Amino acid sequence: MTTGQEVDDLSPLEEQIKAVMRSIYDPEIPVPIWDLGLIYGWTIQGAGEDQGSDVTVQMTLTAPNCPAAETLPVEVEQGVNALEGVRHVVIDLVFIPTYSMEMMSDEARLTLGFM
Template sequence: MQKLGEDVVDVLRTIYDPEIPVDIYELGLVYDVNVSEEGDVHVLMTLTSPNCPVAESLPVEVEEKVKTIDIVTTAEVEITFDPPWTKDMMSEEARLELGMF
């Protein structure tokens, strides 16, 4: 199932926060990806803030795109604000892209 996990991460890297031109994975919004032998996927993620304008649509987009992977049987997205997202959670690549070095 490692391959499925990698495929899920590849899909997550195609989803962008509309306010920041960096994908949600590199932004550090994805806290955990769990996949089962049966093809069930659970994504634990956060948003840049509880008042994020895409709070309703982004989790749905993540779920729908993960479901496009052939061997995924179910996809569930769980939103958490614990721990709260900070800029420190961004990858070096994201910080470079945003000129934060």
């Protein structure tokens, strides 16, 4: 599994997945979900070059009762599913480990005034 912290050696598809995550914003916080630390990782299973790959994205929300619980997972699924080479996307919404502000990037902390 590739995690949000492992960004040095990404495949072209993983770079595209990361770009999708950087383009989706939490509706209540003006920061991409990637920088908020809501993406815990993903797995890619190849189904053959012509058929595309299956992608499972492991993500969380800032809180289990987050108002964006209905929209953010759908946005992630649709964004990744639109990538060339992706056959099927599954969103694995998890709450362990529990989300904390330490998961935010320095950029997100700066944007939100925590630095």
